[in-house]
Every structure is written in C-alpha cells, then in structure tokens.
Amino acid sequence: MAARRPARGRRVGHGRRRGVRIAPLRAVVIPPIPSTEPLLALLEGVLDGRESAILPVPSDVRSAELLTSSLGIGEDIDDDVAVVVSTSGTTGVPKGAMLTARALIASASATHDRLSGPGTWLLALSAHHVAGLQVLVRSILAGTVPVAVNPSFELDELPAAIAELGSGPRYASLVAVQLAKALGDPAATAALAELDAVMIGGGPLPATIGEAASAAGIRVVRTYGMSETAGGCVYDGVPLDGVKVRLDDGRVVLGGETLAKGYRNPTVPDPFSESGWFRTDDVGAVDDSGVLRILGRIDDAIGTGGLTVLPQVVEAALATHPAIADCAVFGVTDGRLGQRVTAAVVLTAGAEAPTVADLRTHVARTLDSTAAPREVHVVTELPRRGIGKLDRKELADRFDTGA
Structure with missing residues (x-):
C-alpha cells in the first residue's frame, strides 16, 4: 500500500x-x-x-x-x-x-x-x-x-x-x-x-x-x-x-x-x-x-491576406489526416500575404508524406480555405519547451526565409 x-x-x-x-x-x-x-x-x-x-x-x-x-x-x-x-x-x-x-x-x-x-x-x-x-x-x-x-x-x-x-x-x-x-x-x-x-x-x-x-x-x-x-x-x-x-x-x-x-x-x-x-x-x-x-493564443495568430488564422484550430483539422501523427502550424513571412500558413508534420509510422494540395483539401473540408497551409515541412519531432509546450517560434525561425 x-x-x-x-x-x-x-x-x-x-x-x-x-x-x-x-x-x-x-x-x-x-x-x-x-x-x-x-x-x-x-x-x-x-x-x-x-x-x-x-x-x-x-x-x-x-x-x-x-x-x-x-x-x-x-x-x-x-x-x-x-x-x-x-x-x-x-x-x-x-x-x-x-x-x-x-x-x-x-x-x-x-x-x-x-x-x-x-x-x-x-x-x-x-x-x-x-x-x-x-x-x-x-x-x-x-x-x-x-x-x-x-x-x-x-x-x-x-x-x-x-x-x-x-x-x-x-x-x-x-x-x-x-x-x-x-x-x-x-x-x-x-x-x-x-x-x-x-x-x-x-x-x-x-x-x-x-x-x-x-x-x-x-x-x-x-x-x-x-x-x-x-x-x-x-x-x-x-x-x-x-x-x-x-x-x-x-x-x-x-x-x-x-x-x-x-x-x-x-x-x-x-x-x-x-x-x-x-x-x-x-x-x-x-x-x-x-x-x-480554447481556440488558440492571440500571440500565435497568423495574419494572412488581411485575415487572422489561429494555429490551434488548423492543427485540430490536420490531426484528423491519417498520415499525420503530430503537427504544428505557424506563420512565415510572405511578400504578398504578409504571412503564409505553414505546417510542420510528424508522419504516422509507414505513412507517405501528403502533398500540400492534399492537406489544403483536407483542411478546407472543415475550415475556410484561408486557414489551409500553403507550405508543409516533414519533421521527425516537434520542438517543445518547459513541460511540453509547443515551440512555434523555433519552427518559425527555422523555416522563415523572409520571402
């Protein structure tokens, strides 16, 4: 006992x-x-x-x-x-x-x-x-x-x-x-x-x-x-x-x-x-x-084409794709849109990487197409800090080319 x-x-x-x-x-x-x-x-x-x-x-x-x-x-x-x-x-x-x-x-x-x-x-x-x-x-x-x-x-x-x-x-x-x-x-x-x-x-x-x-x-x-x-x-x-x-x-x-x-x-x-x-x-x-x-954090919001996208909502939609084991959504610089919605995904075991078009179609089934990612990166794991909080800033710094 x-x-x-x-x-x-x-x-x-x-x-x-x-x-x-x-x-x-x-x-x-x-x-x-x-x-x-x-x-x-x-x-x-x-x-x-x-x-x-x-x-x-x-x-x-x-x-x-x-x-x-x-x-x-x-x-x-x-x-x-x-x-x-x-x-x-x-x-x-x-x-x-x-x-x-x-x-x-x-x-x-x-x-x-x-x-x-x-x-x-x-x-x-x-x-x-x-x-x-x-x-x-x-x-x-x-x-x-x-x-x-x-x-x-x-x-x-x-x-x-x-x-x-x-x-x-x-x-x-x-x-x-x-x-x-x-x-x-x-x-x-x-x-x-x-x-x-x-x-x-x-x-x-x-x-x-x-x-x-x-x-x-x-x-x-x-x-x-x-x-x-x-x-x-x-x-x-x-x-x-x-x-x-x-x-x-x-x-x-x-x-x-x-x-x-x-x-x-x-x-x-x-x-x-x-x-x-x-x-x-x-x-x-x-x-x-x-x-x-909880829909997301104000300071995580992505401003794209004059609209605001909350990453957490997009992540919930992406997570229902059978090829995705884990994912994070963040914004990177875009000369036309201000920011473009970007996703880093961890694949389920044995799955093939989905295309950007595939994931955009998948997200658009439940959300406005504005929220769908325009850029996707496959990673082995997502960066985290503290007690496991997702580190979106690290991902944005890693993949933002400034273009």
Whole structure:
C-alpha cells in the first residue's frame, strides 16, 4: 500500500501566515526525481507560514541562475506569498506568478472535489512547474506521499510506479507528449487505465491521442490553466468551484480563489490590472451548455491576406489526416500575404508524406480555405519547451526565409 503521511497538513487549511515578517525570497532546487518526503515537509511549512516564500528552480545551473537573477532571490517579498512559480509564456522572458497559500490550497481542494476525492499521485512533472507543484500540494492535503518518476520516464518504469501508488483513489498529472509516449506501450497503457483519472495539461490534447486513450480505458481529464491561476482551473471545459471565467471580445479572462496575487516583476500592460481578474492571451468560446473551448493564443495568430488564422484550430483539422501523427502550424513571412500558413508534420509510422494540395483539401473540408497551409515541412519531432509546450517560434525561425 502507498505510504501515507500523518495528517499534519490540516494546519495548512488556514491558508495564511501568522507572525511572519516580510522575508527574502528563497530558491529551492528541484531535481528531475526529487526526494518527495523532504520536499513535502518544506512545502507544508511554507503553506502554513512556518517557512518563508520559495521559488522552485530546476537543477540545470544555467536555467536556475536566470530565474534567480530575474525574480529577486534574496530580496524581500510580501509575507502572504507562499510560492513564486516561474512562467515565460511565449515570450521567453521569466516572470514570477506570486501564489498565496490560500490560492494553492483552494486549487488543490477544488481538484479533489471534482475528482474522486483526495488520493495518491504520480509525480511525473517537474515540481518547479505549477502542475508538478500542485501534485505536492494535493498530496499534503491528502496526507499521502506521491511516487516520483523522471518526466522523461522509460516506458517500463510506469507500471511499477503506478503499482507503488497502492489502493484508494490514484491519479496522474501528465502532458500530451507523455500520454502519447505511454500509449505506445501496452503495459504502460494498461497501468494508466487503472488510475481514477489522468489529468492532461500544459497545452491542447490532440484529438487522436485523446481518442486512443479513451479507447484504452484511460479516464482523461483535460485541464486548462496556468501558473497565474495556481495551475489547471477549468477541467473538461467546466470551471472548478471558486473559479470565474468570462470572455472579453473572445479573450479568456479568469478570476476567483485560485488567482495569483500578481507578478514578482510586473509587466506592461499588467494582465492583473483589473482587481480579482487575470487577462490571458487565449482566445476561447463558450457553447450553449457553458463549456469553455480554447481556440488558440492571440500571440500565435497568423495574419494572412488581411485575415487572422489561429494555429490551434488548423492543427485540430490536420490531426484528423491519417498520415499525420503530430503537427504544428505557424506563420512565415510572405511578400504578398504578409504571412503564409505553414505546417510542420510528424508522419504516422509507414505513412507517405501528403502533398500540400492534399492537406489544403483536407483542411478546407472543415475550415475556410484561408486557414489551409500553403507550405508543409516533414519533421521527425516537434520542438517543445518547459513541460511540453509547443515551440512555434523555433519552427518559425527555422523555416522563415523572409520571402
């Protein structure tokens, strides 16, 4: 049976600090496979106010130095801030979402309420990212110890790690590329199917991967959120309890109990400028049943021939082509159109590369022909950053000839 911790975490339910002066922000190095017990103890102390605020950083020295120099390590921080989580969005410039204990606990508690209650977690995401951090917070509230594996786990590690979770509700938090990897191995797939839920965040889940997971009996929960909202705050399109969502001209704006206090190094314009709300860079739509669907990011939009194309919508259409295992859509310079829609595709095993004309016809069946790619590149894999987010900028830089 999985190890369970004494229910000391009950004290963190207050979600505030008592008698703690403004203190310097501390960096905590998180290795790929952390020792979970000491990390849980540290984080529990931070949440209940016995320890001052921390900035989790990766063990990579260069990345850690960039974050510590950018986010004010050693400088004072307000005493209601528990954890600063680094986030660069699509700009590459480090920012720090200042999360209070109250926000972190509200997020973890709402997750338990939405799922099958508190349980034991597989820690397969780096804990310096908010998704991995929240696995630890949920574990503290549940009084359990997560089982940690390297985020780039070998397939034969997964069944043993899941077996180690023991009985009771069991969960994993993964990104789409990890799920796709696991689906390539029958034993890993079967192990994931034993879990009460597999949460997928960090970006969209391609339809083909979601369908394959469902067919294998894996209960996938699609999560949407970010460091600024203490992690996923909308599950399968429905906000968690205490989370507010509205659309401003299609832009998703989030509010509620899980919201960060702001940035450690505020930006201009400040997306936290409206009290109680965070203005995202995502474009969304809400259907008649109130389910939120994310259409793409404003800063990823492609301006082509005077029209705007959202890459994520085109990727969803391309993903239904039988020859395409994975894809990314981005814009490159075009002297006539401003930008032309370009696709990088990973082929399914044994498939022949489709022509541009073939893919344009395929996309035009469900979208306006303006959205169809005018240029296609076959690649062995797509570049990703952080916890698996697609790096469109790297692709644009690679294939943009300026013509």
